[in-house]
Amino acid sequence: xxxxxxxxxxxxxxxxxxxxxxxxxxxxxxxxxxxxxxxxxxxxxxxxxxxxxxxxxxxxxxxxxxxxxxxxxxxxxxxxxxxxxxxxxxxxxxxxxxxxxxxxxxxxxxxxxxxxxxxxxxxxxxxxxxxxxxxxxxxxxxxxxxxxxxxxxxxxxxxxxxxxxxxxxxxxxxxxxxxxxxxxxxxxxxxxxxxxxxxxxxxxxxxxxxxxxxxxxxxxxxxxxxxxxxxxxxxxxxxxxxxxxxxxxxxxxxxxxxxxxxxxxxxxxxxxxxxxxxxxxxxxxxxxxxxxxxxxxxxxxxxxxxxxxxxxxxxxxxxxxxxxxxxxxxxxxxxxxxxxxxxxxxxxxxxxxxxxxxxxxx
Numbered sequence: 001x002x003x004x005x006x007x008x009x010x011x012x013x014x015x016x017x018x019x020x021x022x023x024x025x026x027x028x029x030x031x032x033x034x035x036x037x038x039x040x041x042x043x044x045x046x047x048x049x050x051x052x053x054x055x056x057x058x059x060x061x062x063x064x065x066x067x068x069x070x071x072x073x074x075x076x077x078x079x080x081x082x083x084x085x086x087x088x089x090x091x092x093x094x095x096x097x098x099x100x101x102x103x104x105x106x107x108x109x110x111x112x113x114x115x116x117x118x119x120x121x122x123x124x125x126x127x128x129x130x131x132x133x134x135x136x137x138x139x140x141x142x143x144x145x146x147x148x149x150x151x152x153x154x155x156x157x158x159x160x161x162x163x164x165x166x167x168x169x170x171x172x173x174x175x176x177x178x179x180x181x182x183x184x185x186x187x188x189x190x191x192x193x194x195x196x197x198x199x200x201x202x203x204x205x206x207x208x209x210x211x212x213x214x215x216x217x218x219x220x221x222x223x224x225x226x227x228x229x230x231x232x233x234x235x236x237x238x239x240x241x242x243x244x245x246x247x248x249x250x251x252x253x254x255x256x257x258x259x260x261x262x263x264x265x266x267x268x269x270x271x272x273x274x275x276x277x278x279x280x281x282x283x284x285x286x287x288x289x290x291x292x293x294x295x296x297x298x299x300x301x302x303x304x305x306x307x308x309x310x311x312x313x314x315x316x317x318x319x320x321x322x323x324x325x326x327x328x329x330x331x332x333x334x335x336x337x338x339x340x341x342x343x344x345x346x347x348x349x350x351x352x353x354x355x356x357x358x359x360x361x362x
Contacts, residue, residue: 004086004362006033009095012041013048013059015191015222015248017142017165017275018091018116023047024167024251025351030055032355036083038062040076040094046250069094077101085109087362089140091116093125096132103135110361114140114163116272118149118293130154137361140354143273143294164353165273166282166344168251174284174341175259179333186217186288187261189254189276193224197290199233200267200310204288206237207320213327217265220246220257258283262333267310268292281305281340282347286333288323304339 006029013019022037026048029035035058042063048056060079064072080088080102090099091114103111113129113136120126133139133150139160141147147162177185186205190196201217208215219230227245234243249257264280264287271277271293278298280287289295291307299305306322309315326333 003032003034005036005083006087006089006358006362007036007038007080007083007085008089008091009038009040009080009098010091011039011094013037013039013043014041015044015047017273018114019047020275021142021165021167021350022091023051024349025354026051026055026058028351028355030058033087033358036060036085038076038079038095038098040064040098046248049250066094073097073101077105081106087112087358089114089358090132093121093128097128100128100131100135107135110138111136112138112140112357112361114142115146115150116142118145118270118272133158138357140357144297145293146272161357163350163357164348165275165350166278166347167275167350168279168282169349170282170341170345170347171255174337175255176284176337177260177262179262179330179337181327181330182214184213184215184263184327185261186215186263186265187257187280187285188217188219188221188265189249189257189280190221190266191224192219192221192226192230194226195269197267197269197310198226198230201265202230202233202237202239202243204265204267204308204319204323205243206239208323209239209242211320211324213324215242217243218246218257218261219243220249220254222248254279255283258285261285263288266290267308269310271295277305278344282344284337284341286326286336286340298344299340302336304336304343306336 037059039061076098087110088099089112090096099111113132133156136158138158139156140163142165147160150160205215205217264285266277267290273294277287277289288306290310301307308319
């Protein structure tokens with residue numbers, strides 16, 4: 001039977017939740033559909049290294065400078081119209097602009113608009129996203145938080161569905177470093193940008209070490225312009241020997257890193273799904289997190305994670321006390337770790353969740 005045509009339009013393929021989720025689903029999407037991935041930018045080859053030549057051939061790149069976009073937008077639209085997909089999916093604002101124009105020209109193409117945040121980054125994001133929501137046949141959200149934002153703030157006229165953003169099934173057993181109080185291993189995983197609130201994470205390491213706890217922190221991720229300020233903060237806190245920068249990780253390397261640590265530390269100012277937290281919990285790491293975005297929907301304080309209220313100065317001492325309690329009680333650490341793993345043991349993967357939603361409109 002002839003495969004149905006699917007086009008997925010997004011910005012660059014680089015390290016990030018949207019891109020990691022999509023590249024994880026490419027094998028299944030390619031197997032089930034005649035697939036084209038329209039990239040409005042560049043493709044990081046490290047992100048697609050796991051794909052076969054046939055799967056890589058699904059990618060079509062259009063690396064135009066943003067200021068030239070008005071001159072090329074109809075070339076992008078023409079590419080989609082020539083393909084004439086049975087389903088079109090768009091993620092992020094530039095893709096939404098393309099999708100909106102295509103839908104206006106050829107209304108019969110089912111259009112799924114993806115939302116990955118609880119706020120708009122800038123006026124272009126807001127304008128293009130709202131335009132897409134007005135013509136979409138269905139809206140896909142990456143989390144309960146994003147879905148609530150869409151329903152309560154934007155009031156769309158079409159269904160809003162939550163797509164699982166777990167890129168892989170949970171491992172058959174927990175994958176963490178042995179826990180002992182002589183060497184407590186923390187890790188951070190994600191892009192280094194201001195929203196990740198790294199200075200506060202560094203302060204936490206400093207305060208725990210000042211109390212005599214032998215904690216170390218490995219930072220895995222790409223610099224988004226804050227590396228120099230983070231390095232300076234580490235130097236000011238005299239933590240150069242205890243906090244180390246590592247490279248970005250592919251999925252296999254990520255699993256290896258989880259197996260070398262006990263805790264994941266992420267005190268973000270805001271999040272959507274917080275994929276690195278979810279993945280760490282799938283492997284059994286105890287996550288010390290600010291309860292933002294989707295996190296409170298899949299983790300509970302002192303049951304499967306340690307929540308830190310980053311907004312109230314007086315809450316800092318309480319957070320330190322909770323962390324010290326877990327340090328001092330190996331059985332409590334074990335219970336938190338086991339709860340993480342067991343609670344997320346049978347999650348649906350992104351590829352299966354996305355395909356299920358595609359089939360409902362195709």
